[in-house]
Amino acid sequence: QKEVEQDPGPLSVPEGAIVSLNCTYSNSAFQYFMWYRQYSRKGPELLMYTYSSGNKEDGRFTAQVDKSSKYISLFIRDSQPSDSATYLCAMSGGGGATNKLIFGTGTLLAVQP
Amino acid sequence: DAGITQSPRHKVTETGTPVTLRCHQTENHRYMYWYRQDPGHGLRLIHYSYGVKDTDKGEVSDGYSVSRSKTEDFLLTLESATSSQTSVYFCAISDRAGGYTDTQYFGPGTRLTVL
Numbered sequence: 001q002k003e004v005e006q007d008p009g010p011l012s013v014p015e016g017a018i019v020s021l022n023c024t025y026s027n028s029a030f031q032y033f034m035w036y037r038q039y040s041r042k043g044p045e046l047l048m049y050t051y052s053s054g055n056k057e058d059g060r061f062t063a064q065v066d067k068s069s070k071y072i073s074l075f076i077r078d079s080q081p082s083d084s085a086t087y088l089c090a091m092s093g094g095g096g097a098t099n100k101l102i103f104g105t106g107t108l109l110a111v112q113p
Numbered sequence: 114d115a116g117i118t119q120s121p122r123h124k125v126t127e128t129g130t131p132v133t134l135r136c137h138q139t140e141n142h143r144y145m146y147w148y149r150q151d152p153g154h155g156l157r158l159i160h161y162s163y164g165v166k167d168t169d170k171g172e173v174s175d176g177y178s179v180s181r182s183k184t185e186d187f188l189l190t191l192e193s194a195t196s197s198q199t200s201v202y203f204c205a206i207s208d209r210a211g212g213y214t215d216t217q218y219f220g221p222g223t224r225l226t227v228l
Contacts, residue, residue: 008153034216043117043203043219044156088155100171101217105155 003027006089006104015113019076023089023104026070030091030102033065035074038086038106047087048074079111116140117220119204125226132191134223136204138184144207145187146171146217147179149200156203162187194227201225 006023013019021035031052036044048063050056050072056063062075072091076083089104116139126132136145146161148171158171160179168179176198178190191198201224205217 006155032216036219041222043221046216046218049216100158100161103156105153 001026003102004089004091004104007107008105010108010110012110012112013079015079015081015111017079017111019074019079019083019109019111021074021076021087021089021107021109023072023091024070025072025091025102027091027093027102028067028070029093032092033063033072034090034101035061035063036088036090036103038088040085044088081111081113084109084111117204117206117218119202119220119223121223122221123224125228126194127228128195129193132194132225132227134189134202134204134225136187136189136220138187138204138206140206140208140218141184142206142208143184144217145181146205146207147177147187147189148203148205149173149198150203150222151200159189159202194225196227199225199227 004025033050035048037047038044050063050065053065053067060077064073086106086108088106090101092101118137120135144163147159148156150156157173159173159177160171162168162181165181180188201222203222204220207217
């Protein structure tokens, strides 16, 4: 079983829809949670960063972490065609010289105009 | 974009030939990473560096070596390329400012095809 599981999609939604992207994980030591967005043939870019449980909002994007359920989510409100990309979750335990990020496999999102 | 460049951006080579990919950063970040990205596997860590001449193995290091002689450059070498190393390779950097998490910033990637 992978440490981080992510539904690969593809997920197709109409413009203006609310999108929910999710990851589950098995390692209870994870404390830092990130969402990256990757456009086709580009490098991943950091979208959201959250520490421990709770919500974080940035414009149309909201990241949620539920450590008790080992479940994280990214919500996109009023989705736009420009949001069409692959969304990768990533997480780490934090601290230490050898601490590393563990990535999900990514969810491909298509927002139809 | 973070100041990260990768070269070459595309390369086609033959099985058995050596290949070196270069990552160059202008951010003076201490940590540098090499990943490969394949369908169904996501991003997998090959090697990373936590300082000049300080490197360590990642999840999929077999067949790869790295070197870091300067803060700004991190080289990934495939000593004898195989078709299973056909992939997209990404370099990432991190400064772990304030002791916080390993938030990483990625380069544009190198698309490598081994025939």
